[in-house]
Amino acid sequence: MGWTPVKDLPHNTTDSMALLSRPIPEHDPKIVAHLTCLRDAITGKDIDRNTELSGLFHPESSEAPNVDQRLLRALTAVSPDVPCHMVLEDGLALPGDPWTKTHCECSLAFVNLYRAPVIRLTCRFKDTGSRLTLALDFHFSAIDVVKEPIANFQWTNYRDTWLQCNRQHISFTVSGATCSGFGKISRYRSRLHSSSLAMVREMQKLLRPDEPHKLCFLSDPDPASWQTTSAATLSKIRARLPGGSGPLLPSLSRYEFYNFGHGRDHIDFGEEEAESKKSLSLWAAVSHKSKLYKLPGIPLAILAVTFNEAVRTLQTGRETTKYRLPNHLDVEMRFSIPGRSEDKFSGFLLEDPWSLPHHDAFFVITSHPKEHFGQHANEPDQWDATRYNVHFTPHYKSFTTKSAL
Structure with a gap:
């Protein structure tokens, strides 16, 4: 026919x-069944009128048996x-x-x-x-x-x-x-x-x-x-x-x-940009765990960061896929080094972590040379490196986000 x-x-x-x-x-329930599985990406609860950011649905989700x-x-x-x-x-x-x-x-x-x-x-x-x-x-x-x-x-x-x-x-x-x-x-x-x-x-x-x-x-x-x-x-x-x-x-x-x-x-990408900006602000609102590293031939120290569990799944609701930061991100970092008066440092997101141990993100500290941190900057194979609580203030770049979208 x-x-x-x-x-x-x-x-x-x-x-x-x-x-x-x-x-x-005619309405086809099979192609919209996944919408009932979406969750508030911040609270993990059902979506309601107060939801600011919705999680994405993953076809492999174990929480969608009817999809x-x-x-x-x-x-x-x-x-x-x-x-x-x-x-x-x-x-x-x-x-x-x-x-x-x-x-x-x-x-x-x-x-x-x-x-x-x-x-x-x-x-x-x-x-x-x-x-x-x-x-x-x-x-x-x-x-x-x-x-x-x-x-x-x-x-x-x-x-x-x-x-x-x-x-x-x-x-x-x-x-x-x-x-x-x-x-x-x-x-x-x-x-x-x-x-x-x-x-x-x-x-x-x-x-x-x-x-x-x-x-x-x-x-x-x-x-x-x-x-x-x-x-x-x-x-x-x-x-x-x-x-x-x-x-x-x-x-x-x-x-x-x-x-x-x-x-x-x-049609533009204002909505997607707003979601990206909101995700980044939520990520920056909590403290994260970090370690300081130094590499031979590299004059700057690198901060390796493990994300706070509260924001590891910002983009995907209840799924386990970790949150990814936007590329080319400049930040201000705040953490305390024993014996050092400064606690504010500037840097940028490192997209290639070289040979460092696995973490969620890496930041190159550009405001101070690695000698400033002395013995607190660790070799990559040092398993007992000190962990610091770090807060971030991201410098949001609208043009970078739009180009990625």
């Missing part, structure tokens, strides 16, 4: 509300691959017939179906030592660089009477695509086999948005390429796509990330 989205979908920002106001498909973790991972990231051949209108199969040796491996995958759904065609060219990989993203959503979203999507079972096996048949119509890897074609063109070159030319045609292209793909007949767990996950994805047996994904044929609270032209 085929499905065709509305042909007159608006493609300019003034008409974006028309897309946003389209009816949302289909494989399905959720496939919907929010990349689904299992479907090794396949492209079938052209004249019946020619690219990169070659499935029973002949080919110089190119192709596969389909479904990417980010939860928010900005895409079908990705990936081709790896073995005659370049797999150094050339081309990818085309065909969008279910309305985006400015693609004339029309995917239409006429069909996913059916196909009985190959020639090979006497069952295969998957996936077809749809596209008008343009986004891509990656195409800038490397000229570098490897001379090494490509004629069948690989034919595949490259066909993929280049699909980038043009000026005319619709009908695409057909047949899954490879090799049963080893279709693992049981992958097949089960793909079957659940298929049920939620056009023509499937389950409720449609609510993200189909809408603007990408339609569930953000503002128009898509005004």
